Amino acid sequence: MTERWENEVKKLRGFEPGADLGSRVAEGPRGEPSPPARQRIVAGVTALVVFAAAAIFAVRVFGTGSDGLVGTPGPGSGERIVIELSSGRGDSQAPEATMRYGDLEQDGVVEGYTWCVGDECAGGIADFAFYPPVSEYLVVPPGTPIEFTGDGVVERLRLYLSAIDEGPVEVEGDRVPNANATYALEVEATWADEGGEHGESNFFFGVQALSSPSAAPDVLHVDCSAVVARTDTAVVRTQSDGLHVVFEGTDGFDEYGIVTPEGTPSEDKFGVGGPFPFESRQGVPVDPGVWEIGCGSRDRPVEAGELTTRFDLVDPDDHWASFELGCEAPEEVAFGSSIPSSTAHEDSAAQLVGGLGGEDRLRGAGYGAEGYKLGIAYVIDRDGASVARLVLTGGTETWQGTFVACPESGIALTEAAASLSPAPEFPDALVVRCEGFGPAVDADTVQLQSDGLHIEATNVADAIVIAVTVDDGSVGELLPFETAAQEFVVDVPAGPVWIGCRVPNEQGEYEGSPATIPDAYIQVTVVPAEG
Amino acid sequence: MADMRRRTAPGVRHDFDALFREHAPGVARTMYAFTAGRRGIAEEATAEAFAQAIAHADSIREPVGWIYRTAFRLASAELRRERRPVPEMERVEPVSTSLGPLVEALRELSPNQRAAVVLRYEADLPVGEIARRMGMNAATVRVHLHRGRSRLRELLGDEENDDD
Numbered sequence: 005m006t007e008r009w010e011n012e013v014k015k016l017r018g019f020e021p022g023a024d025l026g027s028r029v030a031e032g033p034r035g036e037p038s039p040p041a042r043q044r045i046v047a048g049v050t051a052l053v054v055f056a057a058a059a060i061f062a063v064r065v066f067g068t069g070s071d072g073l074v075g076t077p078g079p080g081s082g083e084r085i086v087i088e089l090s091s092g093r094g095d096s097q098a099p100e101a102t103m104r105y106g107d108l109e110q111d112g113v114v115e116g117y118t119w120c121v122g123d124e125c126a127g128g129i130a131d132f133a134f135y136p137p138v139s140e141y142l143v144v145p146p147g148t149p150i151e152f153t154g155d156g157v158v159e160r161l162r163l164y165l166s167a168i169d170e171g172p173v174e175v176e177g178d179r180v181p182n183a184n185a186t187y188a189l190e191v192e193a194t195w196a197d198e199g200g201e202h203g204e205s206n207f208f209f210g211v212q213a214l215s216s217p218s219a220a221p222d223v224l225h226v227d228c229s230a231v232v233a234r235t236d237t238a239v240v241r242t243q244s245d246g247l248h249v250v251f252e253g254t255d256g257f258d259e260y261g262i263v264t265p266e267g268t269p270s271e272d273k274f275g276v277g278g279p280f281p282f283e284s285r286q287g288v289p290v291d292p293g294v295w296e297i298g299c300g301s302r303d304r305p306v307e308a309g310e311l312t313t314r315f316d317l318v319d320p321d322d323h324w325a326s327f328e329l330g331c332e333a334p335e336e337v338a339f340g341s342s343i344p345s346s347t348a349h350e351d352s353a354a355q356l357v358g359g360l361g362g363e364d365r366l367r368g369a370g371y372g373a374e375g376y377k378l379g380i381a382y383v384i385d386r387d388g389a390s391v392a393r394l395v396l397t398g399g400t401e402t403w404q405g406t407f408v409a410c411p412e413s414g415i416a417l418t419e420a421a422a423s424l425s426p427a428p429e430f431p432d433a434l435v436v437r438c439e440g441f442g443p444a445v446d447a448d449t450v451q452l453q454s455d456g457l458h459i460e461a462t463n464v465a466d467a468i469v470i471a472v473t474v475d476d477g478s479v480g481e482l483l484p485f486e487t488a489a490q491e492f493v494v495d496v497p498a499g500p501v502w503i504g505c506r507v508p509n510e511q512g513e514y515e516g517s518p519a520t521i522p523d524a525y526i527q528v529t530v531v532p533a534e535g
Numbered sequence: 536m537a538d539m540r541r542r543t544a545p546g547v548r549h550d551f552d553a554l555f556r557e558h559a560p561g562v563a564r565t566m567y568a569f570t571a572g573r574r575g576i577a578e579e580a581t582a583e584a585f586a587q588a589i590a591h592a593d594s595i596r597e598p599v600g601w602i603y604r605t606a607f608r609l610a611s612a613e614l615r616r617e618r619r620p621v622p623e624m625e626r627v628e629p630v631s632t633s634l635g636p637l638v639e640a641l642r643e644l645s646p647n648q649r650a651a652v653v654l655r656y657e658a659d660l661p662v663g664e665i666a667r668r669m670g671m672n673a674a675t676v677r678v679h680l681h682r683g684r685s686r687l688r689e690l691l692g693d694e695e696n697d698d699d
Contacts, residue, residue: 009691012637013656021563021578028582029555033590115645229604229670256591256601
């Protein structure tokens with residue numbers, strides 16, 4: 005025997021889809037409901053991680069300050085969670101609820117409500133109610149009290165554990181439990197009759213209890229199989245080599261993406277990505293700050309705000325150092341040295357930089373000196389801010405590179421760099437040889453001339469053009485080979501430049517860029533012209 | 536229907552003709568319930584999910600769950616596009632007389648509750664399989680089931696009935 009409602013549900017077995025369903029399938033995919041046009045920022049995913057140094061630092065404006073997910077009040081601040089219940093009386097609107105903690109705010113998700121004006125009652129069922137996504141949880145200290153304001157009466161407050169692999173377990177009390185975890189709060193509220201209006205509603209909120217950033221998980225779990233990529237924490241902390249992620253439910257997805265949040269100005273957009281399977285033992289060297297993560301496919305690449313989930317990467321264990329200096333610094337200067345390049349770079353860096361105070365630390369930029377493509381980068385860390393930077397480049401018998409320091413920092417190059425060796429003389433033309441395995445160059449640093457970068461190219465393979473670009477997401481300016489050996493002059497600014505040996509596809513187009521086909525390009529550093 | 540088998544990628548060999556015959560009606564029914572009677576959205580989400588599955592055949596290991604999750608995502612996007620918490624009668628398509636009371640009741644449930652109830656009590660699936668198809672954990676499915684059952688019991692009655 006079954007209950008009546010069950011019999012009603014079973015009547016659905018009589019529902020048959022239209023006869024044209026099969027022919028519609030045979031037409032092929034029409035695509036997902038199209039989002040607003042956005043600039044794609046994960047241009048390619050062939051490389052595991054593609055960094056553009058200038059863009060990395062733009063994301064710092066989204067650090068763990070007021071734009072982060074972590075509220076201003078810290079543990080022990082005495083701050084309370086305040087949930088305001090609002091009826092919208094007079095306008096016959098659905099009740100609303102807002103949760104606030106410090107400077108953070110979260111709207112309650114309504115699962116259902118009833119609102120009556122006299123004998124006329126309206127009801128609503130929210131389409132996507134239940135827990136808010138963990139990425140939207142407010143981060144609060146364990147044990148934070150919860151209080152209510154507004155014109156509603158709380159009939160029941162329930163808390164559920166809501167971690168990704170745990171079920172909803174009811175927890176009693178009017179405060180956040182005294183344990184680090186993620187919790188969903190359900191509030192059932194009523195509004196007594198006043199002027200003929202009364203009603204009831206229930207709301208869901210989410211909080212993540214964290215006693216300190218150090219208590220945040222050091223691995224971000226991402227389940228791709230849900231409608232929106234689902235994470236298990238709003239805050240994750242760095243490991244020594246960056247962000248560690250474990251992806252689940254990747255069936256049907258080709259790639260992941262970690263991108264700057266929706267709303268990032270286009271000039272500051274940045275993303276890293278890679279194909280599945282993802283090597284979870286390896287850290288992704290993204291800077292601390294707020295990011296969005298998602299799973300994509302060849303025809304639906306990851307874009308911020310499109311099925312992505314936000315998270316805050318914090319660095320309580322000081323694994324990361326800013327490449328960018330915390331001051332307005334003068335231009336970098338190039339230097340040479342007498343230190344053989346066979347000397348370990350960490351020892352060489354220590355010999356090359358002087359003037360450090362007792363608390364200053366010479367350390368690798370980012371998550372380690374070798375994490376950046378632009379050379380081996382060190383910074384001087386003073387009270388958590390970088391005040392000088394040393395970038396070492398090889399390619400000669402002795403170490404050379406560039407140096408910049410904040411004015412009045414007291415940090416300077418030592419005699420090992422400045423006086424023992426004159427500034428290096430870089431070649432005034434780059435010799436490029438297009439070989440079967442890609443381009444080869446005779447130096448990794450070249451000096452600009454008054455009319456641009458001079459390239460002396462030899463084609464010993466099947467390259468049709470030399471491609472030159474300062475944007476690793478762009479194929480670059482195409483310089484056609486007309487003879488096997490040819491000289492080119494191209495207008496580029498000082499800085500990193502990618503040189504490629506390229507062949508067109510069957511349509512005569514040049515697909516890909518240094519980011520997507522790194523083997524076809526080689527990077528060199530162009531230094532300013534003398535005088 | 537058109538032959539879909541030829542689209543299957545070498546090495547994977549999912550028989551999408553057979554999958555379609557076996558599962559398309561169930562997916563469509565679930566989407567019909569999930570959207571509370573919006574036949575157009577339900578059928579388009581079903582068809583598009585199968586079409587996408589065929590297009591991604593070489594990278595899908597478990598096509599049935601994948602198709603359900605994709606259909607849920609597509610239908611959700613359409614529902615979200617409407618941005619209206621309460622379906623209004625004039626915006627939804629008429630339903631057959633036999634399904635009328637059920638669809639009316641389903642409109643009082645959240646979409647996740649509707650889907651969980653239908654997959655459990657119409658398709659007779661275990662909770663673990665429902666979770667796989669809905670892309671959520673089993674505990675959350677149980678909560679949706681509990682709430683959905685309670686609400687349907689209120690709306691449609693709980694008297695025992697052995698007519699069926």
